[in-house]
Amino acid sequence: MxxxxxxxxxxxxAEWLFFALLTIALLALVAVTVRRYLLEREGGGVECYLRRGSGGRSPWRMGYGRYGAGELRWYRVFSxxxxxxxxxxxxxxxxxxxxxxxxxxxxxLxxxxxxxxxxxxxxxxxxPEEPIYEIAMAEGALTGFLSWLESMPPGDSWQP
Known part of the structure; x- marks a missing residue:
């Protein structure tokens, strides 16, 4: 045959395959690092953990929350x-x-x-009757979160 x-x-x-996989892994690591740098460079964010629901039904996810005018955008760290x-x-x-x-x-945690x-x-x-999310953060980050939650951009009003 x-x-x-x-x-x-x-x-x-095997050697070429090893070096190809190593290169891909290093490129992914560099991409995650650059993404995190870009998220953190402008400020207005906090490291926190997030999980859906309550009572431990789902795992905690490590991430980075960025405060916006109307929402907190949460990004996974390793993504x-x-x-x-x-x-x-x-x-x-x-x-x-x-x-x-x-x-x-x-x-x-x-x-x-x-x-x-x-x-x-x-x-x-x-x-609400049941929590939608649980957020875990340091005490100082919680103070910032509470300040963000209680503040409101000029010209907005609370209308449900």
């Missing part, structure tokens, strides 16, 4: 995706609770973080 490849040829193929993974609109956002990380949270549960007001103006 076909010609058999010598061990030297197999070694050359090449240029757009935010989640956008938390400030309009109607309600903090439903604040707590220290539970023992099960501490497998993914550190003990110096504060966990807040957030949701949005219903159209009738009532408070």
């Amino acid at each position: 076909g010609e058999q490849l010598s061990s030297a040829t197999w070694f050359q193929i 090449l995706w240029p757009w935010p993974t989640a956008e938390l609109s400030r309009r109607g956002l309600v903090i439903m609770g604040r707590r220290a990380p539970t023992p099960s949270d501490l497998t993914e 550190t003990s110096d973080l504060v966990v807040i549960e957030v949701g949005w007001m219903a159209p009738d103006g009532s408070d």
